[in-house]
Amino acid sequence: MPLGEFDLIAKYFSRPARRSPLGVGDDCALLAPAPGMQLAVTSDLLVEGRHFLSSVEPARLGHKALAVNLSDLAACGARPLAFTLALAMPRVDEAFLEGFARGLYALADAFDVDLVGGDTTAGPLAIGITAFGEVPTGQALLRSGARAGDDIWVSHPPGGGLGDARLALEMFRGRVPVGAGFDRLRLAMECPQPRVALGVALRGVATSAIDLSDGLAGDLGHVLERSAVGATVDVDALPTGPVLAAMPQALRRECTVSGGDDYELLFTAPPAARDAVRVAAAGAGVAVTRIGAIDAGPGLRWVDAAGAPVTAHFAAFDHFAEAG
Amino acid sequence: MPLGEFDLIAKYFSRPARRSPLGVGDDCALLAPAPGMQLAVTSDLLVEGRHFLSSVEPARLGHKALAVNLSDLAACGARPLAFTLALAMPRVDEAFLEGFARGLYALADAFDVDLVGGDTTAGPLAIGITAFGEVPTGQALLRSGARAGDDIWVSHPPGGGLGDARLALEMFRGRVPVGAGFDRLRLAMECPQPRVALGVALRGVATSAIDLSDGLAGDLGHVLERSAVGATVDVDALPTGPVLAAMPQALRRECTVSGGDDYELLFTAPPAARDAVRVAAAGAGVAVTRIGAIDAGPGLRWVDAAGAPVTAHFAAFDHFAEAG
Numbered sequence: 001m002p003l004g005e006f007d008l009i010a011k012y013f014s015r016p017a018r019r020s021p022l023g024v025g026d027d028c029a030l031l032a033p034a035p036g037m038q039l040a041v042t043s044d045l046l047v048e049g050r051h052f053l054s055s056v057e058p059a060r061l062g063h064k065a066l067a068v069n070l071s072d073l074a075a076c077g078a079r080p081l082a083f084t085l086a087l088a089m090p091r092v093d094e095a096f097l098e099g100f101a102r103g104l105y106a107l108a109d110a111f112d113v114d115l116v117g118g119d120t121t122a123g124p125l126a127i128g129i130t131a132f133g134e135v136p137t138g139q140a141l142l143r144s145g146a147r148a149g150d151d152i153w154v155s156h157p158p159g160g161g162l163g164d165a166r167l168a169l170e171m172f173r174g175r176v177p178v179g180a181g182f183d184r185l186r187l188a189m190e191c192p193q194p195r196v197a198l199g200v201a202l203r204g205v206a207t208s209a210i211d212l213s214d215g216l217a218g219d220l221g222h223v224l225e226r227s228a229v230g231a232t233v234d235v236d237a238l239p240t241g242p243v244l245a246a247m248p249q250a251l252r253r254e255c256t257v258s259g260g261d262d263y264e265l266l267f268t269a270p271p272a273a274r275d276a277v278r279v280a281a282a283g284a285g286v287a288v289t290r291i292g293a294i295d296a297g298p299g300l301r302w303v304d305a306a307g308a309p310v311t312a313h314f315a316a317f318d319h320f321a322e323a324g
Numbered sequence: 325m326p327l328g329e330f331d332l333i334a335k336y337f338s339r340p341a342r343r344s345p346l347g348v349g350d351d352c353a354l355l356a357p358a359p360g361m362q363l364a365v366t367s368d369l370l371v372e373g374r375h376f377l378s379s380v381e382p383a384r385l386g387h388k389a390l391a392v393n394l395s396d397l398a399a400c401g402a403r404p405l406a407f408t409l410a411l412a413m414p415r416v417d418e419a420f421l422e423g424f425a426r427g428l429y430a431l432a433d434a435f436d437v438d439l440v441g442g443d444t445t446a447g448p449l450a451i452g453i454t455a456f457g458e459v460p461t462g463q464a465l466l467r468s469g470a471r472a473g474d475d476i477w478v479s480h481p482p483g484g485g486l487g488d489a490r491l492a493l494e495m496f497r498g499r500v501p502v503g504a505g506f507d508r509l510r511l512a513m514e515c516p517q518p519r520v521a522l523g524v525a526l527r528g529v530a531t532s533a534i535d536l537s538d539g540l541a542g543d544l545g546h547v548l549e550r551s552a553v554g555a556t557v558d559v560d561a562l563p564t565g566p567v568l569a570a571m572p573q574a575l576r577r578e579c580t581v582s583g584g585d586d587y588e589l590l591f592t593a594p595p596a597a598r599d600a601v602r603v604a605a606a607g608a609g610v611a612v613t614r615i616g617a618i619d620a621g622p623g624l625r626w627v628d629a630a631g632a633p634v635t636a637h638f639a640a641f642d643h644f645a646e647a648g
Contacts, residue, residue: 047447
């Protein structure tokens, strides 16, 4: 007999909550932020063909679905507490569920977060996660805090950079030939690492932060708009991993500037905080690179290493505009 | 030029948060439960053809998507605070969005809840809402609190009953001819009224509660399992509205017992609390009917008005088992 909706939830998605007063199994979960803490809340919806390819391993999909939400918490400087999962699947596929749950829980365990509730239903494959974290009142890193003169920083893997996820996508699409290093690029696309430790360490250091999900150009644009400032960014300073570094300049710039799916932190901090930024990054085990500065006047200016303007058009990745 | 993802969010789904420290527009929203309060959290995912018909008016869909989540908060005795919205749509359809947002905000305003964040993307139509409420620590109404000897109650509209949403669905399916009263039945299906005031008033009165989303049989089953008790329910005591009351007995029982989509509260309370239950219901402007009693032994027994066993098979509505 096929398993029904309730059995599925029980089999794959109910484990006792360890950090929350009440987890899966009632009409609601109960969360209790510690005194002096605010609750940070973020939701992401992942749709097949749009946010992931049908070729992805279920365990990596489980990882990514949670990772993109933890990345939003990181960008707020919040420590993750718990999440809910809404899952629509065309049919009950236990092999898929087993892998998906394994990848999901591996990341959840790594960050000590509880799955506290959710909903499963039949439908086209879609995964909605809402994640909760806590941050001391008044210390959340917002998009609105960038000030003229601030440095602009990005995080990245030590020895790696931005744009690898986009390069992997271009290889899947056949626009760029698959070559050496593809597995590493694919891992960047399918298994992003949320920069939670960095986000927490940047409380009181960074003036603003956002995570790179839609590409540097678009995401920095959000910070500039919210902060009512402009910026100058050196496209040649953008960190790249070894595979992308060997690619033609135009492709390299496209992948790093408007790639999307990096899930690194883009943040601003005053020049006086450069040592504090480096200490925070070292403690979090990630690299950080200074890529530009915030300007008082509006607008986003791209320059090369020599300071000359770069005029190529860099667009934000838009999940509607790129509809297939 | 078509509107992109960011413009859409701004146009239809960003209003200043009134009750939350930070609403739409950053990586996370920030919530701050009052001292002594726990945060109740619930997620629901609605998929076209499964949870709503493509013929539904967008405004009613916006209403229902939020209503089913507020209903879960009500079943916990939580007062709604805020919600996030994850929306996948095949294409940017402004007429749909305008109607959807109008229905959504009308209900949000009626319960003074903030939309604090979310995500929109292209994909098959799906709506994921996660809603937040607050409840004093230790006072949440859980499924696990039913005790032998407790009365079993259901809420319903004054002059109405259970099963109207299911009867409307059977009319849409063509199994039951559309007749007088169809508009009222359709309203029950498309515009359920979350019993928030009743849930809050039942704090300290009810021993357990659940909202009727999958049908009485299945939902009562959850309470019995969680509470490790059994129950006897009088199928002839189940309240019905005038249209369903005129239907054949078998259809009436099917719609009331395993209908689904009622979004009324099913709750238990000791017989000594009958007056308190009636006071709570009167204050909330809803009717309540006593339909049976909790037994110490396991199992769910259906009887008729004469106390004779009713042996018809009543299944829970399962969003996978009824896959088309």
